Amino acid sequence: MIPAARPRLPALAAALALLLLALPFAGLAIATDWRHFGFAQGDGGAVAVSLGLSLVALLLIVVLGTPLAWWLARHRVRGQWLVDALLLLALLTPPLAMGLLLATMYGPYGPAGQLLERAGLLLTNSAPAFVMAQFYAALPYYVLAARAAFEGVPRELEQIALTLGHSPARSFFHVSLPLARLGLAAAVALAWVRALGEFGVVLIVAYYPQGIPVKLWTNLQDVGLSAVYPLLWVFFLVALPLPLALGLAVRRRLA
Amino acid sequence: MRVDYRIERPVALSARFEVDGFTVLLGASGEGKSLLLRAIAGLVPACGEPFDGLPLQRRAVGYLPQGHALFPHLNAWQNVAFALRGPQRRAEAMAWLERVGLAELAERRPAQLSGGQQQRVALARALARKPKLLLLDEPTSALDPATRDDVLAELIAEVHAAGIPALAVSHDPALAGVADRLVLMHDRRIVQAGMPAEVHARPVSGAAARLLGLRNVQRGRLVGAPGAQRLWWPDAEAWLPVDTGLADGSEVDWQVAPESVELYEPAMAPAGTIAASVEVRQTGAHGCHLGLRCGRARLWAALPRDRTMPATACVQVPAVAIRCWPV
Numbered sequence: 001m002i003p004a005a006r007p008r009l010p011a012l013a014a015a016l017a018l019l020l021l022a023l024p025f026a027g028l029a030i031a032t033d034w035r036h037f038g039f040a041q042g043d044g045g046a047v048a049v050s051l052g053l054s055l056v057a058l059l060l061i062v063v064l065g066t067p068l069a070w071w072l073a074r075h076r077v078r079g080q081w082l083v084d085a086l087l088l089l090a091l092l093t094p095p096l097a098m099g100l101l102l103a104t105m106y107g108p109y110g111p112a113g114q115l116l117e118r119a120g121l122l123l124t125n126s127a128p129a130f131v132m133a134q135f136y137a138a139l140p141y142y143v144l145a146a147r148a149a150f151e152g153v154p155r156e157l158e159q160i161a162l163t164l165g166h167s168p169a170r171s172f173f174h175v176s177l178p179l180a181r182l183g184l185a186a187a188v189a190l191a192w193v194r195a196l197g198e199f200g201v202v203l204i205v206a207y208y209p210q211g212i213p214v215k216l217w218t219n220l221q222d223v224g225l226s227a228v229y230p231l232l233w234v235f236f237l238v239a240l241p242l243p244l245a246l247g248l249a250v251r252r253r254l255a
Numbered sequence: 256m257r258v259d260y261r262i263e264r265p266v267a268l269s270a271r272f273e274v275d276g277f278t279v280l281l282g283a284s285g286e287g288k289s290l291l292l293r294a295i296a297g298l299v300p301a302c303g304e305p306f307d308g309l310p311l312q313r314r315a316v317g318y319l320p321q322g323h324a325l326f327p328h329l330n331a332w333q334n335v336a337f338a339l340r341g342p343q344r345r346a347e348a349m350a351w352l353e354r355v356g357l358a359e360l361a362e363r364r365p366a367q368l369s370g371g372q373q374q375r376v377a378l379a380r381a382l383a384r385k386p387k388l389l390l391l392d393e394p395t396s397a398l399d400p401a402t403r404d405d406v407l408a409e410l411i412a413e414v415h416a417a418g419i420p421a422l423a424v425s426h427d428p429a430l431a432g433v434a435d436r437l438v439l440m441h442d443r444r445i446v447q448a449g450m451p452a453e454v455h456a457r458p459v460s461g462a463a464a465r466l467l468g469l470r471n472v473q474r475g476r477l478v479g480a481p482g483a484q485r486l487w488w489p490d491a492e493a494w495l496p497v498d499t500g501l502a503d504g505s506e507v508d509w510q511v512a513p514e515s516v517e518l519y520e521p522a523m524a525p526a527g528t529i530a531a532s533v534e535v536r537q538t539g540a541h542g543c544h545l546g547l548r549c550g551r552a553r554l555w556a557a558l559p560r561d562r563t564m565p566a567t568a569c570v571q572v573p574a575v576a577i578r579c580w581p582v
Binding site (some may be wrong): 154156157159160161162163164166167174176177178179 | 296298303311312313314316318320324326327328337338382384
């Protein structure tokens, strides 16, 4: 029997692509000085700032983004394209540009910034400013992913829940939410990574308090590459387990 | 229960008929039958009785859509309990499952149940809602042909036992056969309603005859006054003997039962027969039918058990066997 000819070229190209993907991570493992593994001054504070404030941002994103995602998944209104365009605009705006836009609106001389400052809320170089930067950076990603998750829930099941005497709210919590849970979890994971890793927007409106990304930058500037590795490991450890697990779970579900 | 509904969108439709026991609304695909059910359930804006103006959560209907729409994240008893409230909901759900003979499968998810079992869970869930009217959308469409009749018999027995009027919409003539009351819909309106035996005996039009699954419904034109009439069958370019009270020149739908079509060997055919070729043979438990090509038309004829299948044949349609409806 003649063995089926295996296409060699695509297999080689795929192997090369995988190798290229793996190289930077291997580089980190090799470059880290494990014997003298130690944090720079202020690294602990940066981790605390990043984790604490990212959680607050994530909470805000989920609370405000979920109803919007559901509404977008379930309703068609005149001028819908404007809403879609706005979401895409927020998604596609480069982080630095978004930071500048936020500074313009919420900065000390911005119209919203002045109003909020009078109310005692300072949105420059403050914890609320940090949360705001992460909120703007991650919200569009969350909304688009959560919308796709809700769109995957058969509308008929929500309607059946209504015909069985349930209110729309009960139908949402007992049917839509559980059936969209995997997609919503992926959306949360995506928002978490985006918020935690956000650098450009944060740099402009909240250089202080310093979270992990800005601290990595200052360590690099002040000391050099070797000073970023310990914090980089922490970043991977806190940012990636949730999205990785969910990504693999989704792949398994699709398989 | 009287159903009287008018729908404006997405298509204009109005329907008024009685639902009594297990009532089947028979209509072709695209007539808006499912739309009517959804309107009664309150899922589509419409006005009419029963339930006029009530929000859909307060309409006492048990709605079973096509495919049953069980909640995939809940097991069988949880699906039934979804329609129930209070601390006893699990026990009540189990009682409903017991009633449809599925108590032992209570812990199974919908994906682990057969089509017939899913339908019974959906029925138990709909009944648990304590509806005043059951609405079933194409209840035979998701069933395996081998077990369909048994599943259907159980479904109807359960509907009768529950004592709730049920409206099933379908395009399946087999379902019409088991109805307590039959309603026919054509061109988005009700064209006939009554007991199944009456409706089958006297369909009001060719469209109604087609809906009932009658074969050989053809278009034609009557030529000549009553008493000396012939039927022009344009698709076969043939004349047929006919005896009706309809006026000369009437366009008609006409029908002949396959059992009444007479088959002859071409060499022995009497004058006035129509030449036909055999396209298909359909052999079933109840005998053999031949699909004959007559010009552009297809005519079905029953092949007597003692006859062998011919390659070509000549057919004759007796005047007394032809039913005509003006169009």
